Amino acid sequence: MTASPPGNNSPRKPAEQRLEIYQRKLRALKDRSSLREVMERELLLKFIEVNHSSINEYPLLPAQQKSVVELLCGRIGHPGYEFIHKHIGDFIVLLVHYEKAGKVGDKEKAAELRARLVNTESMLIKCVQGIVYTMALITDNFEEIVLRHFGQSALKKYSELIEKYELDERFWTAFVEEFVATQVEEAHKEILEGEKFNISKERNFLIIRFLFDDILSKLNPTSQAIDKTRIQKSYLASLEDEATTRRSKLVQSILVKGVSSLPKADTIPQKEFVQAARITCMDPVAQDFEKAYANRVTQAKEQKAKGETPDPEKAKREQLEFKFLMDQVIGAGVGAAIAIGRTSDHFYRAMEEFVPEQISGIRSLSHDFTFATLERILYFLLENHTIHILRETGRSEGGKIQVRSGRARRAPAAEVDALPGMTKIRKTQLFANDVTREDTLLFKPKTAKQMASAMAMLSLEPELQAALSRIWKEAAFRVDIMVLLNLELIAKTTTNLQNKLAEILEKYGVAKRSSNDPVDEVLPS
Known part of the structure; x- marks a missing residue:
């Protein structure tokens, strides 16, 4: 789109005028002997331009307007494009x-074709609406992530990215660079400068230990309530809401059936249908349907009970009206x-x-941009980008160096101490002190199964088991x-182990800096 479409306050043109605009555009394209795919794209762009005022939440920023266009007019990468191309192709033929x-004065035929054209136009505009709602929800949720975890000041940078990039891979690369990679690199630098690491020897390993808490310290989280946007509220x-949940399930079933005939429709993940149905329910057409x-x-039940036969003309009219609504729902869902x-x-x-080596760990979260999922992804990225940096640092050493993370559940010491029946013996069996955080304990069991076994072995009272399970x-x-x-x-690859270890520690930026450094105790003499 070369120019921004008119503002949302512009009244929508009558159907006759809209069809005339499409006709002029199609004639111009044919005069230039445009390729079919060019005709389809140009008419879709004209749809947006002409119907802009009837598209809710249409973005004002040029980069995001272009995102809408590219998502609508793509040709590969999603089975739903076949739906759009089929219907814009039908629209061209009908036009x-x-x-x-x-031209021949066939008013009856013209009226029939006009109705079909307007219906197809409405369906395709709902496709645009579904795209716009989804983009708005995604950007709103990411904005809340930024505000929640990086503070008000970070919103300026997020806004700059939204203004600069379309919502494509370049945007997300810039986003992760700004809010993950930069944060990790700065935090890691501060960790090394402040010597906030621990070096110890455990069995046959020399271990450099970093706390993820020190990475998270670069964040600037807020505990203040953050108002949800209209789009977020509609999605939630x-x-x-019980009624909206029922509606969403109905829309989902209609959407699944509506695209079932498309090539590769079976490759659309079920959770994508779930999310698309919920987003479609933001539009009033879902409730009308x-x-x-x-x-x-x-009506069908009543007619069957009374043994009535529906009036053919009325039934035909009602069927057309019902299909009109259903097609719009499917369009928005697609x-x-x-x-x-x-x-x-x-x-x-x-x-x-x-996170090239760890990306498979969050593939299961794809196609889900809910706030809770995005929080999980943020923490995953912060942790695993740190691991990636450390792995890259020692990659030249091959299998001699491994990087991994370890987890232990935390519990407030005061809360554990206040539990009825929590004796010192029981506490010692279940918890250890967290030396990195005051007044905090660590669960000794690592899994829910281990925790259940430990509680059973200690013969804990049901009330205490329930309380511990909740804390867990x-x-x-x-x-x-x-x-x-x-x-x-x-040792197998060097004649001087001490020098080699010193070299590796230097590479990691943790070489000893004082005479009482713990490395002195673990390096072989």
Whole structure:
């Protein structure tokens, strides 16, 4: 789109005028002998331009407007594109026939074609609407992530990225660079400068231990309440409001059936349908369809009970009206699914650059841009980009160096001490002190199964078991990121182990800096 479309306050043109605009555009394209795919794209752009005022939440920023266009007009990367191309192709054919009917004065045929054109136009505009709603939800949720974890001052940088980039791989690369990679690099530098690491010898390994807490210290989280946007509230209603949840399930079933005939429709993940249906329920057409569906079911039951035969003309008219609503619901759902699928592809390709060896660990979260999922992804990226940096530092040493993380659940000491029946013996069996955080304990069991076995072995009262289970489920983790130097393997490749270890420690920036450094105790003499 070369120019910004008119503002949302512009009234929508009547159908006759809109069709005339499309006809002029199609004639111009044919005069230039444009390729079919060019015709389709240009008419879709004209749809947006002409119907802009009827698209809710249409972005004002040129970069985001272009994102809408690219998501709508793509040709590969999602089965939903076949739906759009089929219907814009049908629209072009209908438009040609409509013009011919007008020229020969066939008013009845022209009226029939006009109705079909307007219906197809409405369906395709709903595709745009689904894309726009999805983009708005994704950007709103990421904005909340930035505000929640990086503070008000970080919103300026986020806004700059939104203004500069389309919502494609370049945007997500810049986002991860700014809010993950830069944070990790600065935190790691401060850790080394402040010597906030521990070096110890455990069995046949020399271990450099970093606390993930020190990486998180670079964040600037806020505990203040953050108001949800209208889009976020509408989405949450599909999760929390019983009526909207029912509507979402109905829309999902209709969407699945509506695209089932598309090539590769079976490759669309089920959770993408779930998310697309919830987003579609933001649009009033979803509620209109639900009412029409309920009325249709009720009417059919009543007619069957009374043995009545529906009036053919009335039934035909009602069927057309019902299909009109259903097609719009499917259109909005397809648009939402395309935006979810393509944006997920872009986002995960961008993340892979920063966590190439660990990206498989969050593939299961793809196609889900809910706030809770985005928080999980943020912490995953912060932790695993740190691991990636440490692995790259020692990559030349091959298998002699490993980098991994360890986890232990934390519990407030005061809360544990206040539990009825929590004796010192029981506490010692279940917990250890967290030496990195005052007044905090660490669960000794590592898994829920181990925890259950430990509680059973100690014959804990049911009330105490229930309380401990609650603390276990709610517990945050202490995460240690460890660089493990295999002393045996290193010794096999050098004649001077002490010098080699000193070289590796220097490479990691943790070489001893004082005479009482703990390295003195662990380096072989």
